[in-house]
Amino acid sequence: MQSGLAKYAARRLVLALFVLLAVVTFTFIVARVVPSDPAELYVGPKATAAQRERAQLELGLNRPLYVQYFDYLRGLLTGNWGISLKGHTSVLRDILTYLPATLEIIILANVIAVLVGIPLGVYSAVKKGSLLDQGGRLTAIAGVSIPSFWFALLLQLLFFGTLHILPLEGRLSVIVAIYYPVKTITGFYTLDSLLTLNFVGFVDSLRHLILPAIALATYPIGLITRMTRSMMIEVLRENYIRFARANGIIERVIIFKHALKNAIVPTLTVLGLSFAYSITGAVLIEIIFGWPGLGTYTLNAIIEADYPAILGVTIFGTIFYIVINLTLDIAQSYIDPRVRLT
């Protein structure tokens, strides 16, 4: 069984690398096709002709495209992801600086989604046809239908505008940021503040994290509730469940031990989908909450046509996406060996 797993993993890895290369190439071509003037962005709009030409040389824009491409690939592997045209700073370092902020909301959002979605899906399936079930179905549908950016605005209006109990935006409030600043260790404010025993910072960062995480969690909640519910319904219908019931095994044990275990595998798939959605959904949420994460960074890069930054973020996002999917695929094949045949 182990060799089958290893073979499967190896196959998926090779495929993933191939896909990554294709994505890099595609983005590289697109970024260069976009009508823009990288030298001008780098050197500033009012530069003299001589300065522009120097910039072209420095950026290597005069070399044939394939030379630039291979240089870029080589750079990727050695950790040199280029210099952003606007800020003249290292793209990789910028990405890693902005990453933790985005991860914080994505992780919290998915945790919330799992904590809400799975129990709701389970009980909705168990009490199929009841009011609880209707509520579960509605939650699932509302979750995947709600425009997250609109919901985020409503959350702001309610919790800040009307109730005044949660902050409007940002990661820390002004007072806390000045007098109880959170030292950057991992970049996760919640973690860093706990590590430095900065409890004021901890609570404040949590208060700022809640609304964006909830807004981002709506779609995953919908997905997970729906998937868990339909999986549970199917499994509960299975013969061996009826057999167990007939034998008198307690309902709760049936649900959690037998049925849920079988529903786990497809739920992992959904979790992968939901994480993937979160990456793109984070862009919208970050705009609304002024969250200084990768989403904001990406959007600015695209608006400015800062192609090294665009390339860097795309590749990074794709790697992230591929890694998540690969992990989930391998986990699935470990639990369910039949998957290895695909």
Next chain:
Amino acid sequence: MQLKAAQRIRRRSEVQLIGASIRRDALTMAGFAIILLFVFVAIFAPFLAPYPNEGAGEPNPPNKFLPPSYAHPFGTDYLGRDVLSRVILGSQVSLVVAVVVIALAILIGTPLGAVAGYFGGKVDEVIMRVTDVFLSFPSLLLAIILLATLGPGLTNAMISLSLTWWPWYTRLMRAQALSLRERAYVDAAKVIGVSNLWILLRHVLPNAITPVLVQGTMDMSSAILAEAGLSFIGLGAQAPSPEWGLMVSTGRIYILNFWWFPTFPGLAIFAVAVAFNLLGDGLREILDPKTRRFVQQ
């Protein structure tokens, strides 16, 4: 000939039974009703809107930011335009988006999937790898990059979204084609000498329609949401289009002071998205072979 007639009768009664099933489930019915309303409003928008010119974009500066009232049930926006009219006219944009994006995605994706599943082999491998590449991209990012190339605008946004969507239909269709490839009547047809294309068109495609239909309905909701998201960022519909996502985006900074401006268009997006999802969800439950109790195989 008798076979055909029998098939026709069976199809008709199937549809009737499906219709009955829809009616029985309250939620699905609700979804269906909302969609009917949406399509109705979209078709007759210029007549239904109380201030059609403002809806289309004509500014009315003295009326800036009026709160909801009898004259303006949804209030007015930053240029004094009646928000209700804007929302009504925006339904036209949303309907076009939903239909065009999904239709294009299906048009591109299903033939590819059918070919991949039916013929297998090298063709299948190549098509699958291409879909893999597309699916490895975080979809919004792909759409954004495509739009950065093509330039912002509603048409380009629809094209970009179709280009990110088609792989799902390819996969779907391929799975269907794979399973149908083994069916007895396909083998029989081949023995008789019917061409592959004919088989694809007459047998494979019609039988695979159901899952595509279900997926398409639910995807219409996602298409509307995705396009609204793109317009929110500024890459989709442009001013003075009454597109709902654009209105939420423009109104975003006013949420605390003039809440009606971004709230109502967003509500419209939500309602329509919910409707499509309810309908699609219901359709899936009804048409899912495992839960089908009324159609004889």
Next chain:
Amino acid sequence: MSLKSSRTKLYAAVVIAIIAIAAIGGFYYYQLSQGPPVKPIAVYSYVSDFPDLDPSSAFEDEQIVLANTYEDLVYFDPSKEQPLQPWLATSWDVSTDGLTWTFHLRTGVTFHDGTPFNAQAVKFSLERTMTLGLGGAYIWDPVKAVNAVNDNTVELLLKYPAPVPQMASSQYAAWMMSPTIPTNATDWFNQGHDAGTGPYMMQSYQKGTQLTLEKYPNYWRGWSGSHFENIVFRVDRDPSVRLQAVQSGDADFTLDIPVDLLSTVQSNPNVKVVDSKAYRNLVGMINTVRAPTNSVLVRQAISYAFPYQDVIDSVWRGHARQSTGPVPSGMLGHFDDLTQYNLNLDKARQLLVQAGYPNGGFSLTLTYTSGDEVEKAVAELYKAQLAKLNIQLDIQEMTTRAKYALARGDPSQAQHIILFYWWPTYITAYDFLFNLFHSEKKHIFNFAYYNNPQYDKLIDDASQLEGTNTPQALQMYKQAQQIVVDDAASLFIFDQDTTIVYNARIQNFVDNPAYIETIFFYNIWETKG
């Protein structure tokens, strides 16, 4: 393990968690209610982050920070009769041929790292900026060489005459930095280091979120009197957030608040709103190459069809002024008596008849920057007016890069009208007149594709005179402006005000439009309580 004991354990864990959370939360609120330790801190809530904090290449809005940590040789103060004031240089003179400028430097000044400020540092700073060649460095193009004559005297040798003191007062590319910075220092600067002589220095920097400055104890002006000890720059992209911050006292300064939101704080005694003439205007450059705007009559006609007052009233609610010519009001080189077009549809119709379009009947493309609500509103209002002349205006929203890319292509395929803002790098009318209307082989910003040799010569000559004979140069600039207004090469829409919203406890605040959106924190203070 029986179900019952595991359930008890679960309940126990939940209870403990709740107590812990309550304790931490209680501690938090107690701390905050006690009030933070009182330090004189000023907070500036700003709309964007700082892409490049390198003083040589910074060309976005970093000057709001850099003007507090660095200093120029010359300070431009438009409120004074002679705006060029001593800063790190105490006096300067020029040779008769205008090609050699000598600056006498202030003594007793040190950089934040303790290195003394002297002529070698000036030479280093200018040469580094020129070599890097990014951002605003182009202003030093006239300079051939920089010589440190002695410790306190610097000589600039020019290739051609130029207004060097104005250049040296620029908010871009003229900052003096310590020669002790590492090579390839751009990354070093952007990680939160500085090498200036200014009253404040970098304390901490979270890119994209917040930047904090602390006072430099050995600042040459000294610290007697009341001064802020720390300055915090916060990035808050959402204008309603920025406004909230000032209202609640969390922030002291902010700008870029849409006028509709401003009206909500008019009656708030804690908030002051002040309009300052910014040297910034919005132009709608008209394509002089592509039909039908290649006809000057058509251009004049559509200039008479623009709703100038509507824009000022409804878009700006009065916080702007209609432009008179291409140089913004308040700036040296602006003239109030130039011709001004006003909304006059009858006159527009007459001109259209003369031009051969008696009933309009053509369409024009207008491009503007996506995300800019003001430009969007302007475009929509203009569209409505042109429609009355039976001219269809196609509005296209584009990202800045895409907008410029289109405009820099083939003029016969480019937009008819392009909206964008302009402001000077250093204070001279030449910045507007050259960049916007001087003929260009390769299109950079002359999006009217205007090609008038008489105009070119007029402004080029004026620029060479500006350093030595300013009054004559100004007259020549005026002539040039009248030419371009008569030719209607652009819509001259509005001169913007910088509307600064600040907390009422701030005292001594006076805005200096020569340093855009910059607050010189050393000069201001606050009332207590």
